[in-house]
Amino acid sequence: MTLELFIFYLFAVITLSSAVGVVTARNPVYAALYLILAFFTSAATWVLLEAEFLGVVLVLVYVGAVMVLFLFVIMMLDIKIDTLKEGMVRYLPLGLLVAVIVVAEMIFVMKSSTFDRAIPEPAPLSIDNTKALGEILYTEYMYPFEIAAVILVVAIIAAISLTLRRREGVKKQNQGEQVRTRKSDRLRVVKMDSEKRTSTRQEERS
Amino acid sequence: MLTSTLIPMQFAVPDFAPAIPEIFLLIGTGLVLLIDLFLKDSQRFITYVLSQAVLLITAGLVIAGFNDIYLAEAAQVTGKQSITTFSDMFVLDPMAQILKVAVLLITAGVFVYSRPYLFSREMYKGEYFTLGLFAVLGMMIMISAKTMLLIYLGLELLSLAMYALVAFRRDNGRASEAAMKYFVLGAIASGMLLYGMSIIYGVSGSLHIDHIAAYMGNHEVMQNIGLLLGLAFIIVGLGFKLGVVPFQMWIPDVYDGSPTAVTLFLGTAPKIAAFAMIIRLLVEGLGEMVQGWQQILSMLAALSFIIGNIVAIAQTNIKRMFAYSTISHMGFVLLGILAGSELGYAASMFYIITYAIIAAGGFAIIILLSRTGYEADQLNDLKGLSTRHPWYAFMMLLFLFSMAGVPPTVGFYAKLSVIQAVVSADLVWLAVIAVVMSVVGAYYYLRAIKLMYFDQPDEKDGAGKLLEPAKAGLDFNVLISANGLAVIALGILPGTLMALCVMAVKASL
Numbered sequence: 069m070t071l072e073l074f075i076f077y078l079f080a081v082i083t084l085s086s087a088v089g090v091v092t093a094r095n096p097v098y099a100a101l102y103l104i105l106a107f108f109t110s111a112a113t114w115v116l117l118e119a120e121f122l123g124v125v126l127v128l129v130y131v132g133a134v135m136v137l138f139l140f141v142i143m144m145l146d147i148k149i150d151t152l153k154e155g156m157v158r159y160l161p162l163g164l165l166v167a168v169i170v171v172a173e174m175i176f177v178m179k180s181s182t183f184d185r186a187i188p189e190p191a192p193l194s195i196d197n198t199k200a201l202g203e204i205l206y207t208e209y210m211y212p213f214e215i216a217a218v219i220l221v222v223a224i225i226a227a228i229s230l231t232l233r234r235r236e237g238v239k240k241q242n243q244g245e246q247v248r249t250r251k252s253d254r255l256r257v258v259k260m261d262s263e264k265r266t267s268t269r270q271e272e273r274s
Numbered sequence: 275m276l277t278s279t280l281i282p283m284q285f286a287v288p289d290f291a292p293a294i295p296e297i298f299l300l301i302g303t304g305l306v307l308l309i310d311l312f313l314k315d316s317q318r319f320i321t322y323v324l325s326q327a328v329l330l331i332t333a334g335l336v337i338a339g340f341n342d343i344y345l346a347e348a349a350q351v352t353g354k355q356s357i358t359t360f361s362d363m364f365v366l367d368p369m370a371q372i373l374k375v376a377v378l379l380i381t382a383g384v385f386v387y388s389r390p391y392l393f394s395r396e397m398y399k400g401e402y403f404t405l406g407l408f409a410v411l412g413m414m415i416m417i418s419a420k421t422m423l424l425i426y427l428g429l430e431l432l433s434l435a436m437y438a439l440v441a442f443r444r445d446n447g448r449a450s451e452a453a454m455k456y457f458v459l460g461a462i463a464s465g466m467l468l469y470g471m472s473i474i475y476g477v478s479g480s481l482h483i484d485h486i487a488a489y490m491g492n493h494e495v496m497q498n499i500g501l502l503l504g505l506a507f508i509i510v511g512l513g514f515k516l517g518v519v520p521f522q523m524w525i526p527d528v529y530d531g532s533p534t535a536v537t538l539f540l541g542t543a544p545k546i547a548a549f550a551m552i553i554r555l556l557v558e559g560l561g562e563m564v565q566g567w568q569q570i571l572s573m574l575a576a577l578s579f580i581i582g583n584i585v586a587i588a589q590t591n592i593k594r595m596f597a598y599s600t601i602s603h604m605g606f607v608l609l610g611i612l613a614g615s616e617l618g619y620a621a622s623m624f625y626i627i628t629y630a631i632i633a634a635g636g637f638a639i640i641i642l643l644s645r646t647g648y649e650a651d652q653l654n655d656l657k658g659l660s661t662r663h664p665w666y667a668f669m670m671l672l673f674l675f676s677m678a679g680v681p682p683t684v685g686f687y688a689k690l691s692v693i694q695a696v697v698s699a700d701l702v703w704l705a706v707i708a709v710v711m712s713v714v715g716a717y718y719y720l721r722a723i724k725l726m727y728f729d730q731p732d733e734k735d736g737a738g739k740l741l742e743p744a745k746a747g748l749d750f751n752v753l754i755s756a757n758g759l760a761v762i763a764l765g766i767l768p769g770t771l772m773a774l775c776v777m778a779v780k781a782s783l
Contacts, residue, residue: 180500185479207285211293211360215415215427218300222408222431225307226438229401233444 076116083109096142104135118190121198289359291344292366295335295374296414302328303407310400318398322389325403326382329410333378336371355781358420362482365420367782369623372774373417373550376627377543380634381410384542386753387638388535390746394645397443397533406539409435413547421481422471422559425551429467429515432544433460439539440532452531459514459524467511473504474560483559490562505563508555509570516548518608519577522601529597534644534651537593538637541600542630545607549626552611557619557783564614571612572704578605579711587718592640593651595718596633599677602715603629609708610692618695619783620775625688627771628676628764632685635757636673639666642746642754656722658731667726669758676761678719679712684764691772 086109089102107130114123191197205213290297306328310321339345342357345366349355356367385403392398412431419425437460441453475481477500478489495501513521529537556567582602589595607629610622643650643659660667676685689712693705746754764771 208361210288211363212421212423212427215424215431218408218411219427219431219434222405222434222438225401225404225408226434229399229405230438230441230444 369782463514470507583715621691
């Protein structure tokens with residue numbers, strides 16, 4: 069067994085067992101952490117396949133951003149574990165059936181003559197695939213790349229226009245106004261006439 | 275370090291000239307978006323004028339590209355008037371030019387029609403116009419797309435802007451429901467389309483429409499189970515987007531639930547883009563599989579005629595009635611495409627452009643009848659329109675006659691040419707269903723006309739007086755009159771537009 073194969077099996081075993089952990093963990097936070105482990109080891113598999121860009125992106129995007137959001141959501145929601153686990157046994161046969169069908173379909177597709185085409189030769193190691201992707205993205209695929217950017221702009225506009233609202237009666241701070249405040253805004257100087265001592269007090273003192 | 279790069283060595287900076295209208299539209303939209311941020315609510319008129327200017331200048335730029343010298347050169351070399359740029363991903367041909375002009379001008383009309391509606395409902399915001407402009411950009415990208423990648427990206431740009439527009443009146447429960455349905459079903463449809471595209475890509479090894487067509491040319495396509503599966507998924511996706519039976523469920527709810535100004539937009543320009551998408555994918559890309567898609571589209575068209583026209587009879591809401599009528603009209607569009615001949619494609623193109631013009635007019639009248647706090651979307655709201663507004667009633671009469679296909683309106687000629695195409699493709703049974711169902715459909719159009727001309731208005735205010743007629747601005751009145759007269763003029767003299775469509779199809783496909 070070569071070292072490469074050994075590393076592959078090591079990561080594959082960790083990926084699979086952590087994937088099982090995602091489904092079986094009783095605590096949703098543990099499940100999310102297992103998912104992070106699964107993503108991380110899959111990223112390692114990508115690197116092993118000389119697709120280092122995909123590996124890095126997987127870690128950055130999924131582990132770094134998506135899973136952190138997941139964890140936030142899980143911690144904010146009060147999830148009852150018992151209700152989630154209800155019916156696990158009841159739905160298990162159906163789930164297994166679906167899994168078997170999917171696996172059978174995948175094997176069927178892989179073996180079918182329709183998609184039977186030569187596996188492309190791996191590019192020599194000297195080619196840096198991050199650089200290669202960048203080069204092709206900013207030359208040949210410039211036009212679709214720009215359109216994808218426009219789609220993101222539209223998503224931002226849509227999200228803001230649908231959620232931004234000025235609500236009445238909301239108490240909020242206006243720092244600018246707070247800083248600009250002057251003495252006359254806060255302090256009221258009341259002019260009062262001086263009063264004479266009343267006779268009753270004098271009597272008390274004495 | 276020659277080997278360290280994967281870019282083709284011959285990569286040259288692409289020719290931007292064919293895409294100048296799109297580039298201008300994007301820059302203009304960005305400017306409108308920025309300027310709008312600095313305007314007060316009372317100055318929204320500026321946003322509106324700028325958006326209109328951007329649309330009209332873009333249309334001018336597209337028209338300036340007609341008779342382009344490079345197109346003529348391309349025609350002499352390859353026999354087809356089409357030039358591609360951006361690594362062959364963007365195509366400019368006469369069909370794309372005509373469809374783009376139609377989309378731009380119809381959207382400009384839609385903005386004119388929707389302004390009073392938006393104004394009276396506190397929806398007169400810059401986002402309506404900017405999202406509308408982005409949707410137009412999406413349509414133009416779809417129309418000029420030469421790879422499946424761009425078809426999908428353009429479609430998503432269009433759909434995303436549309437989802438937001440449907441949900442625009444956020445505090446309205448029905449609008450939110452419509453937006454939710456539209457979003458979920460639209461996402462499923464995109465998924466189907468993408469799945470079909472990925473299968474086709476897996477089999478043919480390319481996303482480019484021409485390469486797919488070339489692959490099809492030297493393979494037994496009708497025996498290839500992978501291609502057939504891909505075709506089926508693509509047709510499901512297209513069917514959803516176009517809204518033909520059995521993928522029509524979202525149409526009535528979305529048309530009914532959205533603000534009428536958005537329904538007006540949704541029901542007109544995007545249909546033209548959907549037509550372009552079908553032509554690019556099915557005719558240009560999967561042209562060799564014509565046998566396959568002809569069968570499927572025939573069934574879709576026949577079901578659309580039957581369900582669209584029969585269910586429309588039961589509607590009491592005009593917007594829902596128009597929604598079902600759209601379904602049957604889209605059946606007619608499919609009819610021309612499935613004929614599989616140049617004549618058929620041209621007839622379909624004529625149909626979709628004229629339908630967008632008619633539908634814009636029809637929805638404009640609904641907008642006109644509505645007032646602040648009141649949507650005039652029930653059929654009974656049309657009662658006695660002829661005594662209240664004789665001119666608007668006459669315009670509505672023209673639009674309804676045209677939808678029903680009564681001569682001399684343009685609807686008649688459009689239906690006739692589509693049916694001619696399908697008869698010459700030996701699909702007489704389909705033509706018979708189309709004609710019979712058009713007669714059934716005439717019932718509900720004529721019922722609306724009867725309500726307008728033979729019933730008494732019964733809308734009264736508290737004191738028992740007839741309600742004041744709605745007032746519209748000069749621009750609205752001029753445009754609706756031009757729109758109505760165009761329906762008649764195109765009906766009597768369809769030759770120019772039809773010749774343009776035939777020329778475009780001959781030169782492009």
